[in-house]
Amino acid sequence: MDRSELVHFGWDAEWATVFADVETSGVPGRISRVERGESDVVTENGVVRALSDSQRSQSSTAPVTGDWVVVSELDEVWTIDTILPRRTVLVRRDPGEREEQQPLSANVDVVFLAHGFDRPFRAGKLERFLVLAWNAGATPVVVLTKADLSDTEQSAELLGIVQAVAPGVEVVITSIESGVGLDRVRELLQPHRSGTLLGESGAGKSSLVNALLETEAQETQPVRSGDAKGRHTTITRDMLRIPTGGVLIDTPGVRAVGLWDAEDALYQVFSDITDAAAGCRFNDCAHVGEPGCAVRSLVDDGEIDPRRLDRYQQMIDELAEIEQRLVERERAPKGRRRR
Numbered sequence: 001m002d003r004s005e006l007v008h009f010g011w012d013a014e015w016a017t018v019f020a021d022v023e024t025s026g027v028p029g030r031i032s033r034v035e036r037g038e039s040d041v042v043t044e045n046g047v048v049r050a051l052s053d054s055q056r057s058q059s060s061t062a063p064v065t066g067d068w069v070v071v072s073e074l075d076e077v078w079t080i081d082t083i084l085p086r087r088t089v090l091v092r093r094d095p096g097e098r099e100e101q102q103p104l105s106a107n108v109d110v111v112f113l114a115h116g117f118d119r120p121f122r123a124g125k126l127e128r129f130l131v132l133a134w135n136a137g138a139t140p141v142v143v144l145t146k147a148d149l150s151d152t153e154q155s156a157e158l159l160g161i162v163q164a165v166a167p168g169v170e171v172v173i174t175s176i177e178s179g180v181g182l183d184r185v186r187e188l189l190q191p192h193r194s195g196t197l198l199g200e201s202g203a204g205k206s207s208l209v210n211a212l213l214e215t216e217a218q219e220t221q222p223v224r225s226g227d228a229k230g231r232h233t234t235i236t237r238d239m240l241r242i243p244t245g246g247v248l249i250d251t252p253g254v255r256a257v258g259l260w261d262a263e264d265a266l267y268q269v270f271s272d273i274t275d276a277a278a279g280c281r282f283n284d285c286a287h288v289g290e291p292g293c294a295v296r297s298l299v300d301d302g303e304i305d306p307r308r309l310d311r312y313q314q315m316i317d318e319l320a321e322i323e324q325r326l327v328e329r330e331r332a333p334k335g336r337r338r339r
């Protein structure tokens with residue numbers, strides 16, 4: 001069967017194999033938007049609006065933007081029958097529920113972490129975004145937007161700071177005014193790869209998508225408009241087809257970036273600290289003043305920023321706290337469980 005349109009959205013031989021194993025009379029498709037339990041699903045014959053099965057059965061997984069699914073039609077009503085196993089999934093801790101995870105998007109290859117030159121840079125925020133991206137199984141790329149608002153010196157300075165926080169991670173400097181960096185973003189989405197944008201509201205995510213699309217598909221809004229109006233212009237996670245290949249998921253600005261089950265990704269982001277820890281006298285050294293602590297001595301030598309060590313330890317504590325709560329919830333008498 002010809003699935004050339006789906007190929008643009010990331011359909012490949014591996015998805016075809018997975019789909020072939022599903023016993024169904026339905027067709028494959030990819031979720032481009034989720035809204036109040038209904039989803040837009042891109043199929044070979046266009047976009048259909050489908051109901052999610054998870055509304056009927058609370059136990060099944062709710063679909064997210066980027067999911068590959070099987071949809072079928074009965075009396076002109078489309079339903080999502082199956083969500084194909086996710087290759088990658090970007091999750092954070094649910095900002096409302098203390099002990100739940102919230103998937104943000106599925107099956108993305110690259111996560112673009114957007115930060116604008118027009119606002120103060122916060123290392124802790126970038127570190128959290130990096131953990132989310134690596135934990136998803138995707139490759140993070142930092143995008144420094146609005147380059148036209150900074151001069152060469154400022155650009156170089158921020159670039160240096162970012163590279164210290166995110167060693168080994170590619171940084172792309174972009175501007176929708178001058179067009180710089182847009183081709184590199186396009187390249188990273190080829191051949192038919194999937195990306196998602198992550199960043200604070202006003203970072204320029206939707207503008208970047210529009211620049212790549214060369215249309216005004218995504219609504220954007222000046223950052224300095226009255227707060228009362230609410231600046232979170234993008235309210236759904238939309239997957240958009242990039243003309244030169246691949247897709248990009250635009251997302252609402254994220255305020256809270258709680259970590260969820262992300263130890264390995266955390267160690268990866270702070271590899272400077274975890275590598276140094278191998279030299280500590282005690283295997284379980286917490287780097288809080290134990291004798292023979294190799295991490296502390298690097299801090300004393302000025303090799304590791306003490307604030308970075310603080311942030312690392314905070315995130316370790318955060319993950320340990322969730323772990324502890326989950327254990328307690330398991331132990332609680334059944335009737336008293338909160339969920």
Ligand SMILES: Nc1nc2c(ncn2[C@@H]2O[C@H](COP(=O)(O)OP(=O)(O)O)[C@@H](O)[C@H]2O)c(=O)[nH]1
Pocket residue numbers: 145146147148149174175176177199200201202203204205206207208219220221222223233234253
């Ligand atoms: N000067 C300049 N402004 C930009 C650039 N990209 C975005 N903006 C502006 O930044 C504001 C927020 O952009 P938007 O795309 O809505 O941010 P989002 O919340 O991350 O989607 C808008 O006023 C945009 O016009 C850029 O490259 N240069």
Ligand SMILES: [Mg+2]
Pocket residue numbers: 205206207219220233234251252253
């Ligand atoms: Mg937006």
